Amino acid sequence: MHQDRIFENLKEEVDVIVIYNRGEPVVDLNFFYVTGLVAGGIFEGSYAIVTPENVKVLTSLLEETSAKKGKNEVYIFRTGKEREELLRKIVGDAKRIGLNFDTLTVRDFEKIKEVLGEREYINVSSAIMDARKVKSEEEINIMREAAKIASEVADSIPDFLHEGMREYELAAKIVYEMLRRGAEDVAFTTIAAFGENAAEPHYTAGARKLKRGDFVLCDFGARYHRYNSDITRTFVFGRASEMQKDIYYTVLEAQRMGIELIKAGVNGKEVDAKVHEFIDSTKYRGRMTHSTGHGLGLAVHDHVGLSRMLDVPLKDGMVVTVEPGIYIPGFGGVRIEDDVVVRKDGHEVLTSAKKEELIEVS
Ligand SMILES: [Mn+2]
Structure with a gap:
């Protein structure tokens, strides 16, 4: 063992x-x-x-x-x-x-x-x-299952949304759907944030009702055989404004860049620095208020991962989240998060929910 x-x-x-x-x-x-x-x-x-x-x-x-x-x-x-x-x-x-x-x-x-x-x-x-x-292939297989459960639920979220529903109703539905797919528990308290609440990275869920034009940010994970997944997807309920689209595609590009850099031998510090540099080069300078990602495993925050404050040489078999975000107080925010295995010559993304286009839920 x-x-x-x-x-x-x-x-x-x-x-x-x-x-x-x-x-x-x-x-x-x-x-x-x-x-x-x-x-x-x-x-x-x-x-x-x-x-x-x-x-x-x-x-x-x-x-x-x-x-x-x-x-x-x-x-x-x-x-x-x-x-x-x-x-x-x-x-x-x-x-x-x-x-x-x-x-x-x-x-x-x-x-x-x-x-x-x-x-x-x-x-x-x-x-x-x-x-x-550094996870064994056996551990990664378990985490792949935890990631699959969360990804399937993330892809179903647009079907769960209806005008006037409350954040905690959506959170409850997400939890139920994970357990129904074989999760033994949630990885952590589910975040379902509508509209301006999406600007708080660690908001959970409250009584806010869903309105047309709201951001819908969901951050959650499944626990399977004691290992965790952690995923975030952001949608717009109704038609997205130009600004909402701009924020979304800026975060998506930051995330794509971050994931692309992941490879054994690279320092987690560099990945976080590059992601921040990119966001700070746009009009959203200073609006990413956390580091790019953390280690994932038996604990949700298993170990430090991608932070410009800390030296973390990435090794084959480590699993980290890549989760840039942009937060505008009073307006809302976008975060996109996936779970990524560090590999000798690159990386493998465990979570698979759609993200390439901003989904406008009608
Ligand atoms: Mn996370």
């Missing part, structure tokens, strides 16, 4: 990595990453014990069936005391214990120290994150 790459990435040697998944609201996605248990099970209060050779799962009786669907050795506890004893037994006499300090709470760290006693505890969070950034 993924443990080879994690151990290769370590800056300090460890004998074993112990991942604790407390469960909501402190889910450690690394638990699912190292165990590959992405097709079911919540695994509250469970441990993954990882060595270069194998991954052991220590979980409760209620997760036994789910745990045994994976390829790991499974240990079942019935009481807290049993869990402690098994953890001590599995870790054995390992001296250097790797932990994920990005997610482990202070309380759970204290607990682990109490159970395992005097040992060396080392933060291995960046070694795991570096491994997570």
